[in-house]
Amino acid sequence: MGKPVSDTLKVSSFLVFFLVHSVQVGIGILSFESAVIEYASYDAWISVIIAGIAVHVVVWMCFKMLKQDEDIFDIHNTLFGKYAGGVLGFLISIYFLILSAVTLRLYIEIIQVWMFPHISVLYLGVVFIILFYYVINGGFRVVAGICFLGTVIPLYLLLTLLFPLEFAYFHNLMPVLNHSVKDLLLSTKEMTLSFLGFSTLLIYYPFIKHPEKAHKWAHFGVMFTIFIYVALTIVAFVFYDEEQLSTVIWPTLGIWKIIEMPFVERFEYIGISSWAMVILPNMTLTLWAATRGMKRIFHVNQRKTVIVFLLIVLIANTLINGHERIMKLSDYVSRMGFYTVFVYIPFLFIAYTIYQKVRKSK
């Protein structure tokens, strides 16, 4: 077990709500509708709920596994020993690093396509990286604070879901449950990708005051995410025709395009700019988790790894160009995340439970 985290560095248990929620809602929410509708058609909003329930189960497993002042690296050590456990922990850290790199690239791509086609990735990347460094350098408490702000400030965007209802065709959603269970589950698999990132929980767990109290807040956080996703899915489904939806790359931004207010001709530009506030907690929490992993495994100074990792993110961002390549990479990362969260964590949970049972009986 690592050195216990001192109380002054810990955050209140209710902040877990924001930590879990803010890292789930990220760049995927701008485009998930066209992926989720592929199999279950207009019934796919049910898949969103099923995916959410699956996430609830995994969150429950995480909380059952971990004890006070423990994180995933302790579990790796006890289960697999120092070396194999270290390798697995390293892979987890790298996963978070890649996740953050892809998130940033996807966001910059949106800025490139929608606002400034000529802007250089390097230029935008440097601006963001400085901001990320500033936040992560403040330690976990600052990152948690950013997660709080990153959830609260963009909340007003929820109101924008009311505008497109002017052109809503509610009969799109009928008849409900007109698809096979298989189709629903295939769409569910697509949907789970939009819930990823909450596994950072396994790393910041020792930083929570009274973690047993935080359990319910984590579930509330997931519930809130499900609520937002379901609301958005339904709005997108009544707004777009099924085939039309599958031709749109960013359906959420397309929904914003219809909003016209006396003082803003096009709302999507405000939405995209506000989205920086949503990306910020995503990036900082995953990068913090990645560097924290390095510290736990190699006992290196976290502040220094942050600089190294940020540079890696920046370089990776300038190297990945073009929509097709970005999508391919994002696909890989999503698949990686899917197996980490829905295969590896349950496996770890079962293995760890058996291990504890065996040790107790001895």
Next chain:
Amino acid sequence: MRALALGIVLSTVVLLTAGCGIERQIVDDISLVTAVGYDPAEGNKIQGTIAVPNFQAEGTVMTEIFSDTAMLMRENSAKLNTEANRPLATGKLEVILFNQELAKEGIQKLKDVFVRDPSIGSRARLAITEGPTQEVLTRQYWDNDAGMYLSDMLEQNIDRGTIPETNLHLFVYALYSKGADPYLPYLSVEDMVSIDGIALLDHDRYVGKIPYEQTYTFNSLVGDFQNATFPIHRGDKKSATVSNISSDRTIQFKGSGKNMELIIDVKQKGILREYRGGKITKKVLKNIEESMEKQMKKQAKDILKKLKELNIDPLALGNEYHSEHRNFSWKEWEKMYPELKFTPKIDVKIMEYGIRR
């Protein structure tokens, strides 16, 4: 502390270099296109015409017109750019016109540039014109810019219930939808440019139109609307004009298979605006209501017959049917549609008749 200092230094550097890589677009230095029109040209080409407002010092607006031919839409924009003194920008595009001759060949391939470009708003209005769009755009609209004038004209007529709500998003929706066909406003060019009915499209091809006289009834079949005016011609002594406060449409499918009957139930509340006959009594009101119902029913039957003949579904009945039936297949619907029996039911209630008996 050192980190903070470093952060400040780096931020300053970044801010100083701000603007690099960003294309500046200052309103005064670009030409904001407000309307475009497409006409057929020789060969496999189109003629694109654009209207750009030029604001004069004394408060009036001049419309600059650029026109050229090309095969592709963007090729056309590039050519037009060679004629303009400032770069053309499409961010304020409000009206997109298609010549009916061009629309007969299909506008699916033409709409691509409008849905691919993020700068074009989903609320841009589309319309089909009887004559060349170039003629519509080069008209003088008093002190107004052609694009803004046409956009306002279409908008106020949608609010007034002359034509059903249409915009780029709704058009693309109906285009992709399996159980619906799009419709667009139809503009005619005579002494004035006016809305002369509703253009009907089979998927993306213009196939026919609802004449202006029948737009009121067409509106009532499409959905809910208000404020529109319906003239009731019953000879010189009894004729009247009614405008509607509300109009509710419900659709009902009765029976099954070949005997499927479709009942469109329209319930309207209206105000009597004009009456040639003199004093209004209960009996007179009843008479007016009945003849309005009769005339609307006749028009509705004509419209439905036409839709069936053209085998198009602008009323989105396919979607309606789909939403009410499980185990549904579009093939079955396509076979069923031409044989559907339509029954329009119209119910008109005149609530008020102004400030005179």
